[in-house]
Amino acid sequence: MKKFNWQPWALLAPSVSAIFFLLVVPVLFVVVYSFWLRAPTGAVIPDFQFGNYARFFEDFFYPSILIRTIRVSLICVFLCLIFGYIPAYFFHRSKSRYRQAMILLIMLPFWISFIIRTMSWVNILGANGFVNHALMKIGLISEPLSLLYNEGAVLMGLIQFLLPFMILNIFVSLEGIDKNLLEAARSMGCNEWQAFKEVTLPLSLPGVSAGCLLVFVLTAGTYLPPMILGGAGNEMIANLIFNRVIGTLDWPFGSAISVILLILLGTIVWTYNRYLGINQLFNAFKGT
Amino acid sequence: MLKISGWSLIRLFTIMVYVFMFLPIVVVIILSFDTQQFASFPMQGFTLQWYYELAQNESIIRAFKSSIMLGALAALISTSIAIPAAMAFVRYSFRGKNSINTLLLAPIMVPEVVLGVALLLFMRWLQQPKSFAMLLLGHVMLTLPYVLLIVQARMVSINNVYEEAAKSLGANPLQTFKEVTLPLLLPAILAGMLFAFTISFDNITATLFWATAEHQTVPVRIFGMLRHSISPEINALGTVMIFFTIMTPLIAALSIRYFSRKSA
Numbered sequence: 001m002k003k004f005n006w007q008p009w010a011l012l013a014p015s016v017s018a019i020f021f022l023l024v025v026p027v028l029f030v031v032v033y034s035f036w037l038r039a040p041t042g043a044v045i046p047d048f049q050f051g052n053y054a055r056f057f058e059d060f061f062y063p064s065i066l067i068r069t070i071r072v073s074l075i076c077v078f079l080c081l082i083f084g085y086i087p088a089y090f091f092h093r094s095k096s097r098y099r100q101a102m103i104l105l106i107m108l109p110f111w112i113s114f115i116i117r118t119m120s121w122v123n124i125l126g127a128n129g130f131v132n133h134a135l136m137k138i139g140l141i142s143e144p145l146s147l148l149y150n151e152g153a154v155l156m157g158l159i160q161f162l163l164p165f166m167i168l169n170i171f172v173s174l175e176g177i178d179k180n181l182l183e184a185a186r187s188m189g190c191n192e193w194q195a196f197k198e199v200t201l202p203l204s205l206p207g208v209s210a211g212c213l214l215v216f217v218l219t220a221g222t223y224l225p226p227m228i229l230g231g232a233g234n235e236m237i238a239n240l241i242f243n244r245v246i247g248t249l250d251w252p253f254g255s256a257i258s259v260i261l262l263i264l265l266g267t268i269v270w271t272y273n274r275y276l277g278i279n280q281l282f283n284a285f286k287g288t
Numbered sequence: 289m290l291k292i293s294g295w296s297l298i299r300l301f302t303i304m305v306y307v308f309m310f311l312p313i314v315v316v317i318i319l320s321f322d323t324q325q326f327a328s329f330p331m332q333g334f335t336l337q338w339y340y341e342l343a344q345n346e347s348i349i350r351a352f353k354s355s356i357m358l359g360a361l362a363a364l365i366s367t368s369i370a371i372p373a374a375m376a377f378v379r380y381s382f383r384g385k386n387s388i389n390t391l392l393l394a395p396i397m398v399p400e401v402v403l404g405v406a407l408l409l410f411m412r413w414l415q416q417p418k419s420f421a422m423l424l425l426g427h428v429m430l431t432l433p434y435v436l437l438i439v440q441a442r443m444v445s446i447n448n449v450y451e452e453a454a455k456s457l458g459a460n461p462l463q464t465f466k467e468v469t470l471p472l473l474l475p476a477i478l479a480g481m482l483f484a485f486t487i488s489f490d491n492i493t494a495t496l497f498w499a500t501a502e503h504q505t506v507p508v509r510i511f512g513m514l515r516h517s518i519s520p521e522i523n524a525l526g527t528v529m530i531f532f533t534i535m536t537p538l539i540a541a542l543s544i545r546y547f548s549r550k551s552a
Contacts, residue, residue, distance in 0.1 A: 024391075156306060193294075
């Protein structure tokens with residue numbers, strides 16, 4: 001019988017206990033709270049019941065926010081895929097000596113404050129913003145368009161935030177493709193497009209799926225862009241949770257919504273992990 | 289002919305993506321010099337007034353101080369607990385390794401709102417009021433996975449033979465770590481700390497749950513200012529933040545290069 005090796009566990013103890021007490025236990029508390037009641041006085045009553053969940057699905061208001069969250073996340077994944085794949089492919093194939101610098105440059109906004117980047121879309125899309133000013137200047141419109149406080153504005157903010165994640169994931173998987181395979185395809189008579197379709201695209205799919213999952217998960221939990229760029233009627237589920245917990249101090253209901261969000265994302269991540277393996281997801285970060 | 293036009297379309301598309309990514313940043317910088325009371329186009333004139341006002345604004349300077357302090361401490365703590373964890377993952381094999389690794393990376397996948405609610409709820413149950421310590425613990429959790437990924441990736445590429453050689457020359461594990469592993473790991477440690485600092489400095493959603501009135505970070509302060517309207521002062525603050533966040537990795541990259549050359 002092999003002797004139990006305590007050394008790795010001793011090395012892991014600080015990190016594991018940090019995540020255990022700061023994440024695992026608190027999330028378990030959220031689950032417990034979601035079954036409790038909030039008295040009219042505001043006190044929380046420890047009483048196991050499903051009232052908070054029933055309330056969520058009772059009328060269409062709350063589920064509609066859940067559905068909007070899923071819809072916006074899917075649109076965002078799709079747009080990030082298109083706006084991410086092409087630049088990633090460009091970097092992959094570019095022979096420019098500035099290639100490294102170009103990649104670094106597209107990653108640069110990633111470092112820059114999220115709230116500043118989100119807020120600046122008001123400067124761009126607002127009634128007196130950059131786009132309206134430019135369009136009026138060239139005489140295309142005579143009155144400012146209302147570009148702000150709608151789903152399109154939220155998507156702008158989201159894509160600007162998430163695109164580097166997608167580009168990085170796809171780029172890393174493109175770079176991992178064995179160059180000989182492409183040579184082989186070419187030598188067998190494939191043209192550029194066929195070689196891309198038959199070799200490069202299928203082999204880049206792990207990076208694509210990792211990028212898509214990351215973008216979906218991050219969009220579904222997003223708070224800031226709907227808050228600043230969405231206005232009334234464009235809330236997503238994170239805004240709902242924030243308002244219940246910080247605004248109306250309804251902890252049990254806020255907890256129940258958090259659990260619903262966790263179940264949604266957990267199912268998606270679990271499915272992904274089952275078929276592709278979760279470790280794929282973190283490859284891109286290791287390159288940074 | 290077709291090949292060339294396909295490639296130039298790809299290039300054009302990529303340029304447009306750059307424009308999209310940098311437009312908000314450029315506009316913030318431009319409007320921060322505008323003379324108008326409310327940030328809008330067309331610009332009316334050039335002034336440094338908003339930067340002057342920023343420098344006089346006590347609450348923003350205080351927010352900068354808390355942000356820097358918080359980021360530095362979070363980076364220090366999360367890096368020092370991530371290093372042994374990375375060693376455990378790379379140098380040992382044990383049961384449940386993959387599950388533990390996934391657990392430690394979980395904060396990336398759990399939505400920030402849920403992280404925010406959960407820690408706040410737990411602390412309330414423990415009857416702990418919001419404090420700087422709680423904010424710091426939260427930020428350690430947020431930054432730990434990123435530091436772990438970076439340090440672990442570097443650890444994998446460090447050949448085990450150096451450590452073996454040190455051990456065979458009679459060094460004990462602690463000496464081996466201090467004399468061999470740590471110097472080789474230094475670039476990754478610095479990169480990890482820098483990444484942690486930036487993540488902590490930039491974090492807004494979870495921090496909104498944890499921040500107290502006296503320990504507001506810069507993004508929380510900006511969030512508060514946004515309730516009114518976008519003034520050029522916010523754009524000026526944004527510009528300062530932009531330069532701050534660009535300069536930090538730049539300085540760090542140079543110092544990492546310097547250190548790794550020294551250790552090589």
